[in-house]
Amino acid sequence: MKNIDSFNHVRGESRYLDDIPLIQGTLFGVALGASVAHGIIKKLDLSEALALEGIVRIFTDKDITGENQIGGIVPDEPLLADHHVHFSGMPIAFVVAETEEIAREALKKIKVEIEALPVITDPREAQAKGELIVPPRTFRIGDTDAAWQDCAYVFEGKADTNGQEHLYIETQGAYAVPLENGVIKVYSSTQGPTAVQRAVCKVLGVPMHQIEVDVTRLGGGFGGKEDQANTWAALCALATHVLKKPVKYSLHRMEDMAMTGKRHPYSTDFKIGLSRELKILAYEATFFQNAGAAADLSPAVLERTLFHSVNTYFIPNVRVTGNSCRTNLPPNTAFRGFGGPQGMFVIEAAIVKAAESIGVEAAQIQRINLNKTGDEFHYGQIAQSESQACWEKALEIYGFDQMKEAVGAFNKANLLHKKGLALMPVCFGISFTNTMMNHARSLVHVYSDGSVNVSTGAVEMGQGVNTKILQVAAQVFSLNADKIRINSTNTFRIANTSPSAASATADLNGKATLIACTEILKRLKKVASDELKIDAKEIELKNELVLAGGAETGLDWKRLVALAFMKRVALSEHGHYATPEIHFDKTKEKGHPFAYHVYGTAITEVTIDCLRGTYEVDAVKVVHDFGTSMNPVIDKGQIEGGIVQGIGWMTLEELIYDKEGKLKSNALSTYKVPDIYAVPKKIEIDFLQTEQDNLAIFRSKAVGEPPLMYGIGAYFALRNAVKAFNPAAELPFDAPMTAEKVLLGLYAGKY
Numbered sequence: 001m002k003n004i005d006s007f008n009h010v011r012g013e014s015r016y017l018d019d020i021p022l023i024q025g026t027l028f029g030v031a032l033g034a035s036v037a038h039g040i041i042k043k044l045d046l047s048e049a050l051a052l053e054g055i056v057r058i059f060t061d062k063d064i065t066g067e068n069q070i071g072g073i074v075p076d077e078p079l080l081a082d083h084h085v086h087f088s089g090m091p092i093a094f095v096v097a098e099t100e101e102i103a104r105e106a107l108k109k110i111k112v113e114i115e116a117l118p119v120i121t122d123p124r125e126a127q128a129k130g131e132l133i134v135p136p137r138t139f140r141i142g143d144t145d146a147a148w149q150d151c152a153y154v155f156e157g158k159a160d161t162n163g164q165e166h167l168y169i170e171t172q173g174a175y176a177v178p179l180e181n182g183v184i185k186v187y188s189s190t191q192g193p194t195a196v197q198r199a200v201c202k203v204l205g206v207p208m209h210q211i212e213v214d215v216t217r218l219g220g221g222f223g224g225k226e227d228q229a230n231t232w233a234a235l236c237a238l239a240t241h242v243l244k245k246p247v248k249y250s251l252h253r254m255e256d257m258a259m260t261g262k263r264h265p266y267s268t269d270f271k272i273g274l275s276r277e278l279k280i281l282a283y284e285a286t287f288f289q290n291a292g293a294a295a296d297l298s299p300a301v302l303e304r305t306l307f308h309s310v311n312t313y314f315i316p317n318v319r320v321t322g323n324s325c326r327t328n329l330p331p332n333t334a335f336r337g338f339g340g341p342q343g344m345f346v347i348e349a350a351i352v353k354a355a356e357s358i359g360v361e362a363a364q365i366q367r368i369n370l371n372k373t374g375d376e377f378h379y380g381q382i383a384q385s386e387s388q389a390c391w392e393k394a395l396e397i398y399g400f401d402q403m404k405e406a407v408g409a410f411n412k413a414n415l416l417h418k419k420g421l422a423l424m425p426v427c428f429g430i431s432f433t434n435t436m437m438n439h440a441r442s443l444v445h446v447y448s449d450g451s452v453n454v455s456t457g458a459v460e461m462g463q464g465v466n467t468k469i470l471q472v473a474a475q476v477f478s479l480n481a482d483k484i485r486i487n488s489t490n491t492f493r494i495a496n497t498s499p500s501a502a503s504a505t506a507d508l509n510g511k512a513t514l515i516a517c518t519e520i521l522k523r524l525k526k527v528a529s530d531e532l533k534i535d536a537k538e539i540e541l542k543n544e545l546v547l548a549g550g551a552e553t554g555l556d557w558k559r560l561v562a563l564a565f566m567k568r569v570a571l572s573e574h575g576h577y578a579t580p581e582i583h584f585d586k587t588k589e590k591g592h593p594f595a596y597h598v599y600g601t602a603i604t605e606v607t608i609d610c611l612r613g614t615y616e617v618d619a620v621k622v623v624h625d626f627g628t629s630m631n632p633v634i635d636k637g638q639i640e641g642g643i644v645q646g647i648g649w650m651t652l653e654e655l656i657y658d659k660e661g662k663l664k665s666n667a668l669s670t671y672k673v674p675d676i677y678a679v680p681k682k683i684e685i686d687f688l689q690t691e692q693d694n695l696a697i698f699r700s701k702a703v704g705e706p707p708l709m710y711g712i713g714a715y716f717a718l719r720n721a722v723k724a725f726n727p728a729a730e731l732p733f734d735a736p737m738t739a740e741k742v743l744l745g746l747y748a749g750k751y
């Protein structure tokens with residue numbers, strides 16, 4: 001089944017925040033961001049700005065009617081700076097005017113004097129100065145201290161990854177509209193309608209039933225709108241609350257890039273020990289996460305880094321420690337993979353370091369150490385593993401040995417172009433690591449004409465979750481897709497939602513929908529059974545017909561629904577689902593946090609130009625563990641998108657903050673994202689089809705985030721290509737591998 005949005009998308013008819021028709025009298029807001037990254041506001045002079053014709057009001061922290069606080073996990077983030085600014089771009093004031101042009105004009109007329117304080121941009125420096133967001137955490141299994149003695153090889157090193165701009169096509173924004181009795185309806189481009197509702201309520205000082213948040217869809221979120229849509233919604237709602245007028249703010253791209261947090265850069269020390277047979281016996285890592293100026297989701301992101309720090313390998317002795325370090329960058333936040341990719345990069349770097357030092361291929365070490373069903377992860381969960389199955393299938397169906405030979409032959413025959421190959425196995429846990437977040441609800445209405453309307457907490461952001469939820473309802477009722485509508489996500493219809501994140505949206509909201517539809521179906525079968533005087537067990541609904549013992553009964557869906565309505569049977573249901581089996585004890589750092597894991601292996605081949613340092617990704621060939629995909633078209637799209645986004649993070653995308661904490665790569669002219677030329681020439685995706693019982697919806701495993709980590713393979717393939725040209729090059733593990741770094745590596749130590 002095609003994505004139900006594709007028809008409207010290609011016609012330009014899909015609605016995003018900026019497509020909502022404005023109500024007469026709508027005002028326009030723009031936030032003033034701090035021009036320095038750290039300092040004390042000495043003077044804030046609004047007079048000239050306020051004198052402009054068409055200016056309605058300028059809000060500062062003094063105007064906040066509730067609490068000046070939007071921190072989600074730790075209450076450490078003011079909505080508007082009080083006298084202290086902590087990052088460049090931090091909102092100081094919110095200008096509201098009759099037009100957007102006037103509001104932007106006024107911004108330039110606000111006079112701010114900030115006394116600069118020392119700026120920290122480096123997480124190791126922050127840690128050394130005791131600037132931690134939360135106390136460090138350590139996950140461990142076995143006894144690493146004792147294990148080093150048994151190792152034939154021990155290697156230490158450092159591995160760094162840079163951040164990543166989300167670059168959702170639709171920038172952040174919100175539109176707040178006053179309703180009666182002080183209720184405010186907030187249209188928000190958010191992955192977390194309830195997070196927006198909570199933030200607005202706190203800032204305004206009103207109860208949650210006063211705030212209706214509505215989301216039709218996002219033009220991409222990628223984690224960037226899990227928490228960070230709150231700011232703009234709270235600013236607009238505050239203005240609406242005070243002025244009793246609709247207020248809209250839709251960020252310009254450069255504002256969005258400068259003011260919002262991104263994927264966390266990490267710097268990490270590692271130590272790896274192996275036996276003579278290349279079994280990894282011990283692994284240690286100390287992560288320094290660059291959290292930015294406020295906690296945001298950083299502690300949760302760091303937790304997932306610790307969970308995924310050994311990727312898909314079984315290692316009997318592990319000790320990994322995470323430091324969430326407070327710097328003066330915009331608060332970094334969720335980004336596809338949620339800290340997992342940063343953890344996996346380091347273990348892959350450690351394996352490559354070991355392989356290069358011992359003189360074997362990294363793939364040899366990877367293969368020997370893949371986990372198996374029954375192995376214990378360092379956090380206590382027992383693996384139900386598809387790791388080896390994916391790896392072996394990839395090697396076989398893509399002819400890895402022949403690929404290797406061909407690359408070797410190419411490199412022998414060519415001086416100025418070199419190819420590199422790398423394997424990237426992935427294992428990603430599905431569930432919010434915070435157990436309490438793993439629940440969802442669905443409200444299903446069957447109308448008296450037989451049409452169906454479904455509301456859930458799921459936010460459609462391009463990942464196709466609405467299509468999957470529609471498929472669930474269609475399958476349970478055995479209805480055509482055109483009988484079913486998926487509603488906007490709305491906090492007055494569905495309460496207390498978890499954000500659409502952690503790749504778990506379809507599982508959680510799909511299961512809730514399954515529960516609601518199954519309950520209604522049960523009632524309908526009872527109605528049919530009474531009407532036909534046939535045992536309900538014999539009744540089956542198929543292709544909109546009511547069958548009894550497999551034979552037609554003359555009753556169809558429409559008539560059955562009408563009959564049920566006349567008999568005053570409830571045709572609506574609110575289903576609730578909470579993931580069973582999961583638990584985690586933070587005092588021991590042990591438990592069973594994930595409903596299941598998703599596995600896969602990618603083979604990446606690249607070619608570099610040894611004069612220019614430029615490169616192309618020839619192919620990414622994947623065997624991915626889908627379980628039993630309920631929508632192969634959407635799932636393949638997620639994998640392709642994830643791969644390209646992961647390659648971007650690992651190769652092209654270079655976030656640059658200067659020492660003063662100002663973003664230099666603040667537009668698409670200076671921040672390079674993958675375009676069509678950077679996309680692998682070939683992407684092949686094969687299914688590892690499994691029938692194993694799992695907690696995925698219809699056994700169709702979550703697919704949103706895991707493929708991003710295949711992109712890590714591109715980094716190591718490039719490294720191998722550089723080594724093919726310059727075997728003696730000492731290359732640091734420092735992603736992204738930009739063309740500049742490739743060029744430096746090609747000639748490192750040569751001149």
Ligand code: MTE
Pocket residue numbers: 219220221222223335336337461462463465500501502503504505506638641702703704705
């Ligand atoms: N795909 C598209 N097209 N747009 C997005 O914003 N977000 C990713 C992934 N795929 C995203 C996407 C992220 S970060 C997550 S967590 C999942 O989708 C969320 O949706 P799911 O839980 O339905 O997989």
Ligand code: HPA
Pocket residue numbers: 226297300304334338431432433434437501502503
């Ligand atoms: N993944 C994604 N988003 C989240 C998580 C998680 O594990 N926990 C809280 N928000």
Ligand code: MOS
Pocket residue numbers: 191221222223224226334335336337338500501502503705
């Ligand atoms: Mo995705 S980073 O969990 O929104």
